[in-house]
Amino acid sequence: MQTTSFKMFVIVTFLYVDIDECSTSSHSCDVNAVCSNTVGSYACACKAGFTGDGNTCTDIDECTLGTHNCHSSLASCTNTVGSFSCSCNSPSRGDGRTCNLPSGNQLAEY
């Protein structure tokens, strides 16, 4: 019974003295990582669009890797930090994901 009380005391004390490294900026997470406080420690995970171990995160070049969702034949992909952008090549128009050629063009059905 006394041992159980001591264990509870240790657990409660441990929880009480936990420091939230994420809110005190005493963590080593990359600026492009998400910090998660854990009891007695913390964890770092790179944000979407970045790769690494959490302490170091680097941009993923979706355009070079081909993991973008720009239109396959009518758009250009531009890599950005944390993301990428798509733009339809002239004379096609659209949001970069969907591009349509002006009516009358043979490829208008794309």
Ligand SMILES: [Ca+2]
């Ligand atoms: Ca990127």
